[in-house]
Structure formats: C-alpha cells, structure tokens
Amino acid sequence: MNPYTKLPKSAFWRPAVADRSMFEIEGLWSPKFRITPQMPVATYGSCFAQHIGNALKSRGFDWMISERAPPGMSEANAKKFNYNVFTSRTGNIYTTTLLRQWTSWALGHAEAPEEFWEKDGRFYDPFRPAAEDDGFESIDEVRRTRRVTIDAFRRSITDSQVFVFTLGLTESWINAAEGYEYPMCPGTVAGDFDESLHKFVNEDFRQVRDGLISSIEMMREANRKLRFLLTVSPVPLTATASDKHVLVATMYSKSVLRAVAGQLASTAAYIDYFPSYEIINSPVFKGAFFGPNQRNVTSYGVNFVMDHFFTCLTDRFGPVEPAAAVEERRVRPSKRRRTADEVCEEELLGAFGG
Amino acid sequence: MKIAIIGNSHIGALKRGWDVISGAFPSVEVVFFGAKGESHKDLALEGRTLVARRPGLRRSIEFTSGGLTSIDLDDYDMFLVYGLSSNPYFADIDGKYSRKAIEVTMRDRTEGRLGFKIVMMIASACDKPIYVGHNPLRAERRNKSSQDLTAYLDGLAQINAAIYEPLGVHLVGQPADTIVNGRNTELHFTQGSKRLETKVEETIRLHDEEDRTHMNDEFGVLWMRKFLAQVTAAQSVMAD
Numbered sequence: 001m002n003p004y005t006k007l008p009k010s011a012f013w014r015p016a017v018a019d020r021s022m023f024e025i026e027g028l029w030s031p032k033f034r035i036t037p038q039m040p041v042a043t044y045g046s047c048f049a050q051h052i053g054n055a056l057k058s059r060g061f062d063w064m065i066s067e068r069a070p071p072g073m074s075e076a077n078a079k080k081f082n083y084n085v086f087t088s089r090t091g092n093i094y095t096t097t098l099l100r101q102w103t104s105w106a107l108g109h110a111e112a113p114e115e116f117w118e119k120d121g122r123f124y125d126p127f128r129p130a131a132e133d134d135g136f137e138s139i140d141e142v143r144r145t146r147r148v149t150i151d152a153f154r155r156s157i158t159d160s161q162v163f164v165f166t167l168g169l170t171e172s173w174i175n176a177a178e179g180y181e182y183p184m185c186p187g188t189v190a191g192d193f194d195e196s197l198h199k200f201v202n203e204d205f206r207q208v209r210d211g212l213i214s215s216i217e218m219m220r221e222a223n224r225k226l227r228f229l230l231t232v233s234p235v236p237l238t239a240t241a242s243d244k245h246v247l248v249a250t251m252y253s254k255s256v257l258r259a260v261a262g263q264l265a266s267t268a269a270y271i272d273y274f275p276s277y278e279i280i281n282s283p284v285f286k287g288a289f290f291g292p293n294q295r296n297v298t299s300y301g302v303n304f305v306m307d308h309f310f311t312c313l314t315d316r317f318g319p320v321e322p323a324a325a326v327e328e329r330r331v332r333p334s335k336r337r338r339t340a341d342e343v344c345e346e347e348l349l350g351a352f353g354g
Numbered sequence: 355m356k357i358a359i360i361g362n363s364h365i366g367a368l369k370r371g372w373d374v375i376s377g378a379f380p381s382v383e384v385v386f387f388g389a390k391g392e393s394h395k396d397l398a399l400e401g402r403t404l405v406a407r408r409p410g411l412r413r414s415i416e417f418t419s420g421g422l423t424s425i426d427l428d429d430y431d432m433f434l435v436y437g438l439s440s441n442p443y444f445a446d447i448d449g450k451y452s453r454k455a456i457e458v459t460m461r462d463r464t465e466g467r468l469g470f471k472i473v474m475m476i477a478s479a480c481d482k483p484i485y486v487g488h489n490p491l492r493a494e495r496r497n498k499s500s501q502d503l504t505a506y507l508d509g510l511a512q513i514n515a516a517i518y519e520p521l522g523v524h525l526v527g528q529p530a531d532t533i534v535n536g537r538n539t540e541l542h543f544t545q546g547s548k549r550l551e552t553k554v555e556e557t558i559r560l561h562d563e564e565d566r567t568h569m570n571d572e573f574g575v576l577w578m579r580k581f582l583a584q585v586t587a588a589q590s591v592m593a594d
Contacts, residue, residue, distance in 0.1 A: 351366030
C-alpha cells in the first residue's frame, strides 16, 4: 500500500496517455466552478483569448461584450475596428502587468497617461495602437474613445461573473520616465521608438505573479463574486527582444506564465486554470494543431481545445442548456408568429386591392 | 408633377394615405410600384426603363400601378424609393465612436440594401430628383425614454451628407409627430381603424396586435403630407 495505489487512471502516464490515441485523451481539466450559459463571461489577454470568446458565443454561453460596435456595423467591419474581439476594445493584453494597468485605470486607481502618437495626420493610442487601422482623426477622438474603452473594461469587471484571462508574454516595453507599459513596442504598429525612453523588460516569475495578483485583488474589490479562469497562450513569440533565440525565449516566457497561472490557481477557489496550453503544446499532440509555420494554431486545434473545455464542464457539472433555449422556452408564443413576408403580402393586397 | 413610388409592403400605408389627401394636391400624380418583401431584387434597368425579370414581380407592379408592367424613367418627374430595407442612422450623441467607424457603419447600413440598389439604378440612368424613405421606425408605446429627436435628426443629416447627397439623393425622415422615445413610431400608427380587405381576414385580425413594422393610413397621410410639402418646396426653389 502506498499513496499511488488508489489514484485514478488519469494520474498514470500509461493508461492516461501512452495507451490512448491523442484524440482519446480526456479529463485534462477538472473545473473548480460551474460556468453556465446564464453567467456573463469576460475574455481578455493574448490573441488566443479571442477564440475562447467566440467558442462561448457559438455554444450559447453569455460572452460579455461591454463595448459594442455602432448599431448596424457589419460583423466583418466590427472585427476590423476591433469590436467583438475581446469584451471591450482594449486589444491584446499580453502581460499581467498590462492587465494591472488597465484594471487600475478602469477602477480609478490611476489615470491613463496623456500620451498620443501621430503619423501622417492620423492619431494613435499607444495603449490600443491597433484599435483602428488608420488611427483616429484627432487627439480628442483618441482620448474620448479610450475613455469609452476604459469604462467598458470597468463594466467587464463589475458586471461579469467569470473573467477569463489568457497570459501571453513576459516581454514588455515600458516608458522609463513615467513607468507605464505599452502593449507593443513603440515604432512597430505606430509611434516612434526612442531608445532613451522606451525600455525593454523581460518579466520574471515575481513580476508576472505580482501583476496578476494585483489585478485580481483590485477586481475582486470591485466585484466580490468575480471568478477567474486563467489560460496560457500556446502561440510562440513572433519575435523576441531578449538576447536569446526566439525558440528559447518562447520556452522561457511560456514556462514562467504557466508557473504563475498554476500557482495562483492553486491558491484560491475562485481562480482556475484551463490547460489549453498543454493541449496544443504537449509533445503528446505532436504539434498537430499548429499551422505550417509551427506558430499559428489551426482552427481545428482551437476547436479541439474548446471541445475539451466544454466536455470537461459537462463531465463535472452535467449538461448545460444554452441560454437561448431557456429563453425560447420562457417566451414561446402560444400562436405561431407570422413571418415578415406574410405580413408584407397582406399589406399590399389591402392597400391596392381594397 | 408625376411621382413614381417604388417600394415593398410599407408603401401600402403611403397609398392609403395618398388616397385620403390626393384631392388637396391636384397638380400631383402618384404612381405606385409595389411588390412584397425583397421581390424588387428582380428589377433590372434596360435602357431608361426598370423592368421586372420575373413574372411575379411584373404582376405585382402591374397590380399596384394600375396596369403598368414596367417603370419608364422618362414618364416621371421624381422618384421615391420607400422601405426596401432602407434604414435611418441614429447619430452617436454620446461620442462613443470614431468618425471613421461611423462612416463605415453608415455605409454598412445603406450600401447593399435593396432600396439603395434601386436608387443607384435610377441615378445611373437619369438625373431627376430621387428621394429615399426608410422603413418605418419600429412601433412602441411611448415610455420613459428620452423623447429627444436629436439622434434621429442628426443621424439623417449625417447619412445624407455622407452617403446620399453626394449621389444627388435625399433620405427623407418620417414625420416628427409619428415618433416617440426618440427612435420608435408611436404604437397607435400600427393600429388601423379599418380592416384590410383581403381574403384572409382571420390572419389580418392578428396584425394589429403583433406587427410593429407596418403602419396604418393615418401614418401614410402624415408621411405623404410631409413628403409632398418637402418636394414641392424643393421644386419651387429649383423653379426660382
């Protein structure tokens, strides 16, 4: 008799992994808390986070959008203008320290800096540099729409029940004089790089952890019931400013992020970790979910991850009924409503045939 | 002045309204070319005539116009394209969006709509005045929302300036006295006092309770009065 004797099969490599096809590996996540279609879920983080939002929406869950596109804007243009990518139009929040920065602005702990970039007569937001491809028409428009995003980010804290955050990078760029962080290196998407002002920081475990703890503490102060679901982006760095090979830099970054996410998830019942990173990146899956450049995750891979997500939720808490079905049952009319065309036909007959 | 009104079921209200007030406009002749839903998608421009490419549309046009099977653009002094998925635009009075996003949205709400395609066909063949009437605002009871029309009126001005006026076209708003809550038609305009005379009377009885998009003859009277006042004023200015 020893501690391993009574462990489930999932604790042993051979029955859980080696004896199975990679498509039969199951139970990689045991959710700590239920997520139902009636619970507003906010999603932020690196690029991979947007897949979670889309998957939630497509399965009838309440993916919260707190900053909506103008009514009537097409879906394609809404994406182009960065609406419906994350819960609000922050763009990617790659680092936990950037999450802390957005959170502090949203909850009134700090003011967003008065920094704006200009290029060819258009103006860009250093903190949402890709919000609109062609930038904004004036500094006032940048400032005004940034305020809209900050307010929407605050609502995604105060009005959601689950906050999903995908940790993406350890590498960050800061304004050395003022201490604030940019989501992207100045001079890449917009702005001008100033070697004396813009400093590279490759965050270590403590910096990443402190950023995330501060963010969660601030958010919980504003919404005591808020729960957190952490994931780590499986997407490798597209470039590194460290002096390491990009592959080595990627492994460092992901390892730190994974360790922080794991540690925080082990400390509180309201923080969970979903292993999308492992599903995509584990050697067991043979890199099958990456595109030819070994970086982009294919739509098949995304679907595989999200199928696993919903299967684990169902296994743990039972089947979920999409909110739409609940609503449909609640308001189902006793009589069939006539279609618009049926009405149209009658209107014409009535007006011209009478 | 001879006006061609091209539209879908929503022109029913205009026709009934026109029947009521036509006596007050002896110099105006109106010809309606109606067909249900999106049937006008089968309308094509041949030379300077809009012709129906399908028998169903041709029959509808013939029925609603009183015997005409096509729309000869030379026969009319102006055109009104009504309904056909044309939308108003409500101005961003809270300042939530960039000007670029607003412009893109106004195009999304307009271009690609059936009404806009017909407008473009007419505009490509003649330079006579073309007006657009958007689908009636969805009907609701007056509620505690702001009754301010600024977003609606500013939106009309913006979409005219950005989309329609560069094409020599003008989007006409619905009468202010039909609007409640800043963005709805007052509910009673969906409730006709007289029943529609068709063969399916039982279905029609449900109409007033459920349909919030089609308006009655009272609405049609107000809409046509406003429209005719607007176009006759415009004609006077042009004549001066």
